[in-house]
Amino acid sequence: STGVYPFGSSVSVSGQNLTTLGALSLDNPYPVAPGSAPIPNQSINRFNKNPFAIEYNFGIEQLIPWSMKLSVDYVGSLGRRLIVSLPENVAVLGPGSINSRRPVHNAGVFPWRNNFGNSSYNALQAKLERGFRSGFTFLDSYTWSKSLDLVSDANGYLGPPAYTYMPSLSRGPSDFDMTHVNTTSQI
Numbered sequence: 578s579t580g581v582y583p584f585g586s587s588v589s590v591s592g593q594n595l596t597t598l599g600a601l602s603l604d605n606p607y608p609v610a611p612g613s614a615p616i617p618n619q620s621i622n623r624f625n626k627n628p629f630a631i632e633y634n635f636g637i638e639q640l641i642p643w644s645m646k647l648s649v650d651y652v653g654s655l656g657r658r659l660i661v662s663l664p665e666n667v668a669v670l671g672p673g674s675i676n677s678r679r680p681v682h683n684a685g686v687f688p689w690r691n692n693f694g695n696s697s698y699n700a701l702q703a704k705l706e707r708g709f710r711s712g713f714t715f716l717d718s719y720t721w722s723k724s725l726d727l728v729s730d731a732n733g734y735l736g737p738p739a740y741t742y743m744p745s746l747s748r749g750p751s752d753f754d755m756t757h758v759n760t761t762s763q764i
Contacts, residue, residue, distance in 0.1 A: 619688040620665070628658040628692060648704040659694030661728050667741045696726035720758045724751040
C-alpha cells in the first residue's frame, strides 16, 4: 500500500524465491537470503491509535504597589499515545549464541514503532511588569517547571528507551527539561 505515515507505506521486496531462501520450516520461519536483509528498515504497529495532547492553565493577575502588575500562572500539558521507537528482537541474557537468544533467531535487531509513550509538563510561571510614563518598560518573568517523558524524540535520534523489555523504567526528565528559567527585559 502507499500513503502517508501512519496510514500507509511502501515496501519493495525482490529476490524472494525458494532457490534464494531455502526451505521454510517452523524451526526456521525467516531464513536469510544471501546478500539481502530479511527485515525492513522498521516495523510499525498496525494497531497504533492517534496521539493526542491535553493542555490546561490557570492564572491570576494583580496590581501591586508602585504601579506594578504581578501575574502568576499554572500551565500544564499531557501527551498520550506518543510514538516510541524501540529496538526489537534483542537477545535476552543467558547462555548460548546471541542469535539463539533472540525471539526471531535469523533476524537482527530492528526498530518497532509503537504508541505507548506519554509525557507531562507542569509549570508555575510568575511575571512582574511595570511601565513608566516615558515609555520605558521593565519585565521580569520566572518559570519553575518539570517535563517528564519516556523518550524525548520519537525518531530515535536521541536514542531509544534504555530498557527494551520494560520501557516504563526509562521514564524521567525530558532531554530538554529546564527546571528554572528567569528572563529580565527592559524596553
